[in-house]
Amino acid sequence: MYSESLVPQLELVNATREQRKAVTPAPLADREKTVLLKKYHPDYKDSAFRDLRIGANKGDRVTHEFADLLESFSSLDHARLDLEPEVTTDVLVLGGGGAGVTAALFAESRGARVLLATKLRLGNSNTIMALGGMQAAVAAQDSPVRHFADTMIAGGFAGDRRLVKAMVEDAPGIVAWLLKVGVNFDRDENGDLATRMAAGMTAPRILSIGDHTGLNIMKVLKDELRKSDRIELAEFSPAVELTTSETGACNGAVLYDLGRRRHFVVKARAVVLATGGAGRLHNQGFPTSNNFGATGDAIVLAYRAGARMEGLDSFQYHPTGVMFPEHMVGVLVTEAIRSLGTHLVNARGERFVNELETRDVVAAAIIRECETGNGVRTPSGKVGVWLDLPILEELFEKGLLRKRFPALFKKFMRVRIDITRRPLLVYPTLHYQNGGVFIDETGESTVNNLFVAGEAAGGIHGRNRAMGNALLDIFVFGRRAGIAAAGRVGHEPGRLTLNHVANYYSRLKSLRISSVANSPTLFPEFIVDKI
Amino acid sequence: MITIELEGRKIRVPEGLTVIEALWDTGHDVKRGIGCLSGLCGACTVAYLEAGAQRVKFGLGCQVVVAEGMNVIMLPYFPSRIARYDMADMANPLQELPGQYPELYACDDCKACNICPEWIHVAGFMKNAKEAAYATVAEKVKDCHLCGLCASRCPKSIAPQYVGLYLQRSCARQQPLPPNLRKRLEEMATFADDADFARVPVMSDDELKDFCRGFL
Numbered sequence: 001m002y003s004e005s006l007v008p009q010l011e012l013v014n015a016t017r018e019q020r021k022a023v024t025p026a027p028l029a030d031r032e033k034t035v036l037l038k039k040y041h042p043d044y045k046d047s048a049f050r051d052l053r054i055g056a057n058k059g060d061r062v063t064h065e066f067a068d069l070l071e072s073f074s075s076l077d078h079a080r081l082d083l084e085p086e087v088t089t090d091v092l093v094l095g096g097g098g099a100g101v102t103a104a105l106f107a108e109s110r111g112a113r114v115l116l117a118t119k120l121r122l123g124n125s126n127t128i129m130a131l132g133g134m135q136a137a138v139a140a141q142d143s144p145v146r147h148f149a150d151t152m153i154a155g156g157f158a159g160d161r162r163l164v165k166a167m168v169e170d171a172p173g174i175v176a177w178l179l180k181v182g183v184n185f186d187r188d189e190n191g192d193l194a195t196r197m198a199a200g201m202t203a204p205r206i207l208s209i210g211d212h213t214g215l216n217i218m219k220v221l222k223d224e225l226r227k228s229d230r231i232e233l234a235e236f237s238p239a240v241e242l243t244t245s246e247t248g249a250c251n252g253a254v255l256y257d258l259g260r261r262r263h264f265v266v267k268a269r270a271v272v273l274a275t276g277g278a279g280r281l282h283n284q285g286f287p288t289s290n291n292f293g294a295t296g297d298a299i300v301l302a303y304r305a306g307a308r309m310e311g312l313d314s315f316q317y318h319p320t321g322v323m324f325p326e327h328m329v330g331v332l333v334t335e336a337i338r339s340l341g342t343h344l345v346n347a348r349g350e351r352f353v354n355e356l357e358t359r360d361v362v363a364a365a366i367i368r369e370c371e372t373g374n375g376v377r378t379p380s381g382k383v384g385v386w387l388d389l390p391i392l393e394e395l396f397e398k399g400l401l402r403k404r405f406p407a408l409f410k411k412f413m414r415v416r417i418d419i420t421r422r423p424l425l426v427y428p429t430l431h432y433q434n435g436g437v438f439i440d441e442t443g444e445s446t447v448n449n450l451f452v453a454g455e456a457a458g459g460i461h462g463r464n465r466a467m468g469n470a471l472l473d474i475f476v477f478g479r480r481a482g483i484a485a486a487g488r489v490g491h492e493p494g495r496l497t498l499n500h501v502a503n504y505y506s507r508l509k510s511l512r513i514s515s516v517a518n519s520p521t522l523f524p525e526f527i528v529d530k531i
Numbered sequence: 532m533i534t535i536e537l538e539g540r541k542i543r544v545p546e547g548l549t550v551i552e553a554l555w556d557t558g559h560d561v562k563r564g565i566g567c568l569s570g571l572c573g574a575c576t577v578a579y580l581e582a583g584a585q586r587v588k589f590g591l592g593c594q595v596v597v598a599e600g601m602n603v604i605m606l607p608y609f610p611s612r613i614a615r616y617d618m619a620d621m622a623n624p625l626q627e628l629p630g631q632y633p634e635l636y637a638c639d640d641c642k643a644c645n646i647c648p649e650w651i652h653v654a655g656f657m658k659n660a661k662e663a664a665y666a667t668v669a670e671k672v673k674d675c676h677l678c679g680l681c682a683s684r685c686p687k688s689i690a691p692q693y694v695g696l697y698l699q700r701s702c703a704r705q706q707p708l709p710p711n712l713r714k715r716l717e718e719m720a721t722f723a724d725d726a727d728f729a730r731v732p733v734m735s736d737d738e739l740k741d742f743c744r745g746f747l
């Protein structure tokens with residue numbers, strides 16, 4: 001329920017609805033967009049970045065949050081760890097989201113024994129939270145080539161063309177695989193896969209399952225994973241370090257058993273790192289849409305092992321994160337809402353940006369409104385703008401919101417906000433790590449036998465990921481990484497060492513860097529700031 | 532500040548916190564019952580009694596906001612039986628439901644399971660399942676995140692969430708390949724012959740840009 005102090009504001013949204021329908025803000029010209037982004041998009045805020053002083057990407061611009069983790073000693077005393085492996089396997093998969101589970105299934109299908117270790121319960125991940133849908137060029141008027149072009153353009157041509165090509169070519173086959181394991185993508189009356197448009201697409205390409213796409217895929221994949229005795233599971237066991245052989249190839253990892261509170265070591269012929277993104281680092285203090293375990297661990301682990309990164313200064317801030325009520329701050333309102341024609345409204349009851357602009361532009365425009373005094377203030381002092389959902393019931397039909405967005409409707413009914421009658425207060429939320437560990441088409445990083453898949457990997461989405469391409473990417477590259485990793489079964493992993501960590505630390509010392517951090521972060525420092 | 536009973540202990544916490552935040556605020560190092568923090572994953576189930584109330588309620592710890600006099604515990608996992616199968620080996624898994632989940636037929640529609648935080652009418656879909664209205668079940672469990680609260684209430688130890696998942700998967704597998712996908716897969720067989728697209732790796736940056744913008 002909205003607090004008393006917001007009531008006049010709510011009334012203003014209602015009162016201005018009719019007149020707002022008549023005035024749609026014009027789309028910005030390229031030059032205007034650049035000016036807006038440079039001034040207000042968090043990726044362009046120079047004071048939030050610095051040049052990395054160490055490692056394979058030395059000299060690259062990265063966020064302070066990543067630099068702090070990479071330019072520090074771990075609080076873990078690596079010299080005292082016993083590296084005698086407790087488990088030996090063919091393929092060690094780290095991370096139990098969509099990418100990890102897919103890698104495990106495909107590695108197993110090629111005859112490998114697999115251990116899948118994950119930080120929380122299997123499936124607790126960003127994958128389960130994906131609402132809107134997944135891209136795949138299956139519609140008659142669409143084609144993989146078109147999908148390629150749209151993706152390259154969305155990413156500002158910073159994406160790696162080989163990876164994008166692989167992704168779009170694999171997409172139809174991946175959909176067929178998901179259907180075969182029992183994923184129920186929505187269909188139309190002819191039995192065709194239903195496809196929808198989204199911002200930046202030149203053909204309808206979004207496949208979905210109601211407004212719970214990721215959840216329904218993940219449920220089925222988790223179930224499928226149980227079929228084989230060759231896949232072992234270690235839940236509540238985050239990886240805290242990779243191990244390398246004398247020649248620097250990856251050959252296992254050190255995990256931390258959260259229940260027993262002790263470390264244990266796994267030896268493997270190949271490792272697939274699929275630990276997801278970094279929203280919980282809360283760049284520049286932004287709220288996040290990400291799950292509890294999204295602390296960017298892949299970056300820390302792989303970087304110390306010598307892997308090259310790509311695009312660590314580029315993040316996606318989703319324009320419509322919830323700002324009220326307090327306990328839902330950062331939670332996502334799906335882009336599908338904006339695509340349908342909702343208005344974004346400032347404290348003066350005006351629209352201030354064409355709502356169909358890309359995510360980065362809309363996010364920058366919201367930040368501009370809030371920083372120039374046109375934002376709406378909550379009782380606790382947070383600032384946002386209104387997302388006028390009730391207008392959709394007028395533009396389309398009564399009952400649309402409940403029918404098309406049942407999960408969203410319920411989520412707010414629980415806190416007694418009826419989205420068919422009330423707008424939501426929103427502000428950009430840290431949503432997606434555009435960059436990550438650099439990979440080739442098989443998913444291998446620049447470190448031998450270390451494969452990376454999913455949000456942890458970089459190079460695919462350039463400077464801006466298009467809606468629905470993340471879900472596609474995790475299955476495509478999860479599969480490729482799993483298959484390639486299984487191909488290393490004949491390989492002898494050699495002795496497990498932490499030489500790479502020791503070397504990294506001596507380099508830090510020679511640079512006179514002496515900060516200590518919990519890196520990887522594993523769990524966000526939670527500060528209750530509502531008192 | 533308000534006073535609540537948290538994990539069996541009376542304690543004062545600031546107003547407006549969720550159950551999970553109240554646990555963190557009072558020094559409980561909870562990780563096991565936490566996932567998305569957005570009410571989407573079902574990891575954080577709780578049972579609570581509101582001040583003066585007689586009936587225990589159930590919900591998600593990241594969504595339930597604590598109130599004066601509330602008595603609340605986490606219930607992050609409840610043991611429930613899940614059948615073991617490999618669907619690839621089954622010609623029609625729908626027909627095998629009685630073999631996989633025989634306990635389903637002991638359900639006498641007592642409705643104790645209707646406590647779903649996603650507002651799914653659990654008893655309703657269990658009835659559909661017994662009556663072999665499988666497609667209806669598949670549709671109804673789309674919002675289920677397998678939190679297992681329903682199973683915790685069942686006097687017959689049936690796990691509705693797993694029965695629902697089994698049917699959701701089985702129904703999807705029984706559907707024919709969508710015609711639009713079939714057609715695209717056929718085209719993909721000769722896709723490598725697309726001469727222009729095959730040149731993508733060797734195009735100059737400007738050529739690549741022109742190529743992509745040609746689709747706008």
Ligand SMILES: Cc1cc2nc3c(=O)[nH]c(=O)nc-3n(C[C@H](O)[C@H](O)[C@H](O)COP(=O)(O)OP(=O)(O)OC[C@H]3O[C@@H](n4cnc5c(N)ncnc54)[C@H](O)[C@@H]3O)c2cc1C
Binds near residue numbers: 126240453472
């Ligand atoms: C709210 C939300 C909505 C979204 N909607 C969409 C959408 O509609 N369409 C789309 O395409 N994309 C969407 N995305 C993005 C997409 O869901 C993710 O990018 C993608 O699912 C990431 O998959 P992943 O397997 O790489 O990582 P995740 O699914 O996050 O899985 C990573 C796993 O690794 C585990 N882990 C983390 N650290 C460690 C460690 N040190 N050791 C072991 N395990 C570890 C985590 O606990 C987690 O289980 C959305 C994201 C969010 C947050």
Ligand code: FES
Binds near residue numbers: 570571574591
């Ligand atoms: S933590 Fe996922 S539903 Fe509460």
